[in-house]
Amino acid sequence: MNIIIIEDEFRAAKSLQNLIKELKPEASLTGVYDSIETSVEALSKDHQPDLIFMDIHLSDGLSFEIFKQVEITCPVVFCTAFDQYMLDAFKSKGVDYVLKPFSREDIAEALRKVDELKKFFQKKELPDLEALLQKISQPQTTAKSSFLVFKNQKYTTILTENIAYFYIHNEITHLVTFNKQQFPLSQSLGQVAELVSPKQFFRVNRQYIVNFSAIKEMEHYFQRKIYVKLSVETPEKLLINKEKTHSFFSWLEDR
Template sequence: MNIIIIEDEFRAAKSLENLILELKPNAKIVGVYDSIETSIDVLSKEMKPDLIFMDIHLSDGLSFEIFKQVEITCPVIFCTAFDQYMLDAFKTKGVDYILKPFSREDIAEAFRKVEELKKHFQKNELPELESLLQNMIQPKSNGKSNFLVFKNQKYTTVLTENIAYFFIHNEITHLMTFDKEQFQLSQTLGQVADLVSDKQFFRVNRQYLVNFKAIKEMEHYFQRKILVKLTIETPEQLFINKEKTHSFFTWLEDR
């Protein structure tokens, strides 16, 4: 396994290198780079590592800039002292997000996640980004059967049939299960709507995509709107405007 480290703190880079070689004696550290500029230069050439350990705050900016300049197809493990970039990390190529100061157990757990994803998505090699994303978002013939989510430093899958509704909060897509568990998603609500069965889910408005099984009752409201009540409470009331009323009732009857 060829690994590169992108880290501008010498001690952190050296500690990381030592832990990697201790945990993976057969691994090869093929480069340690301390800036966005150098990393882009190296990754733009022939180097194709199997795994990257990457800090976020580098001497010349945030490492997310690297992804805008070069195509990275291998998994990335982010190691940083800042926790506010987690969502951005998983929107790129991140498979783990380790907060400094990291420990041997943190790095071992990161390798375990890489191996877990490897087994989940491919049989014989580390997952390339395109293959990884394809497996995560490719719809099934009758709609996507589950969603891969990340919470409390762990991956899990949520069956689509167990999702009461999807919604947008602070410009981020979330899902809410019938067990009232909430998870963030990297997809937009529009992308989610394209993935799930349109027989099972309806986009009631710009903020909500609801499961047929979650609908409890409906009632007429002011200005010919429809107020939709679900079996699982939503942060705000759900309204369908008069332009979508016909398609909504047609959807309810079309089963």
């Protein structure tokens, strides 16, 4: 698999390169580009890669301009600090939308989604890739109503409405109920986000997904962050960075 990175932040580009080499050592990183101009030039001359990791804010504009100047036939994983471009991203062959600062888990999940399409990419004649990607990126119409959990050698079912929040600890996802019970899950936090109702649950950062009903109060914090207090105590302070506060408050108002 040939992969290129379109990213104008040196540290983010370097981090992506290291994670891709670690998670997919058989892949070839064939180029790193930091602008619309250099990306268009490369994609116009060279063969299309199998996958692109693409930032949205580049030094000379928004990366969506690339799609207007050159035809891109491969899937794209968008990595950005802004969440307001999600709809545009999925319209532009996006198979995942990773928010910065991204984690190893985020990139692993993105590569897993791409692997699910691998059999299609290997064909000489691709199917209707646009329709396929649209189908994959569509949110589920029915949210998960319960989670099957295992603890103390017993299985039990937890209704989703009884879950105050989900969080990651030691790379394992856990759910915490309103009566303060805690259970490990087999799903990643990214998978949980796709299963629960986006109207009822919100991923406030890389570690936490919270239930609207669990939110007690909020207050301003350092560096324009928001400190969210839940009715059920969290192991650490629940902070939302300034880039995500707008979408968080929009979610709160969408009732």
